[in-house]
Amino acid sequence: MPSETLNLAVIxxxxxxxxxxPVVASWFTERAELHGRFTVDVIDLxxxxxxxxxxPLPPALEPNMARPTEMADLTRRIDAADAIVVVTxxxxxxFPASVKAAIDWHYTEWEAKAIGFVGYSGGSGGILAVEQLxxxxxxxxxxxxxxxxxxxxxxxxxxxxxxxxxxxxxxGAAKAMLDQLLWWGSILHDARRxxxxxxxx
Numbered sequence: 001m002p003s004e005t006l007n008l009a010v011i012x013x014x015x016x017x018x019x020x021x022p023v024v025a026s027w028f029t030e031r032a033e034l035h036g037r038f039t040v041d042v043i044d045l046x047x048x049x050x051x052x053x054x055x056p057l058p059p060a061l062e063p064n065m066a067r068p069t070e071m072a073d074l075t076r077r078i079d080a081a082d083a084i085v086v087v088t089x090x091x092x093x094x095f096p097a098s099v100k101a102a103i104d105w106h107y108t109e110w111e112a113k114a115i116g117f118v119g120y121s122g123g124s125g126g127i128l129a130v131e132q133l134x135x136x137x138x139x140x141x142x143x144x145x146x147x148x149x150x151x152x153x154x155x156x157x158x159x160x161x162x163x164x165x166x167x168x169x170x171x172g173a174a175k176a177m178l179d180q181l182l183w184w185g186s187i188l189h190d191a192r193r194x195x196x197x198x199x200x201x
Contacts, residue, residue, distance in 0.1 A: 006185045008038040009081035013088040013099040015046040020120065020154060023162045025087045028118050028149065031174040032085075037182050041077055048074045050101035067105055078106055083114040083185035084142075085177075088129050090121035095129035103136060110140040112192050114184035116177045118149040125150030143188065145180035149173045 010029055014021040025042060032040045049070050067075060078084070088095045103110070115137050119126020127150055134144045149170060151157055159165055 005039045006082040009084045010042045011086045012044045015098040035178045045098045078109040082189045083181040085116040087118045090126045090129040093128045110142045112188045114181050115142050115144045120151035120154040125152035147177040
């Protein structure tokens, strides 16, 4: 699909009060839109109830175990995405429970999708959270791209208006990751389409 755009979901992972995630997500969303090859959908996990108590089996494996009604919109939007970027802070060397809940409440919606990451934290820039998320998404047969964006000491990098003080490096990192998401997202989009046609035919 060389001349088409890909559906890119940008997930804001933090849900706590005073979070910085929307600022980082706003910056990345602008970069994705300027890239010109993505239709961007920003998904804020704070807008959806994400119970930590999961069903005995993933809903995809247990038809009688439906997700909560209020989760329907989130499920639809994840399923519609060709590529996904998780904007995540790092809490105690890991990622937020809200991100894990969103992942675990779904299953096939992540399969054969291209996944990227934007991390931020005081010290490592979210790298430890990103590395753990790579393992989680690998278990779900998703493909995480190599490049990522990282903001160590994010509170020093963005001004009070939410604008990056020195955007050259992060803009370059975002462009590299978006290029990989476009390449892998396009290939996986076509693979999912061909597999569906084969099963229907």
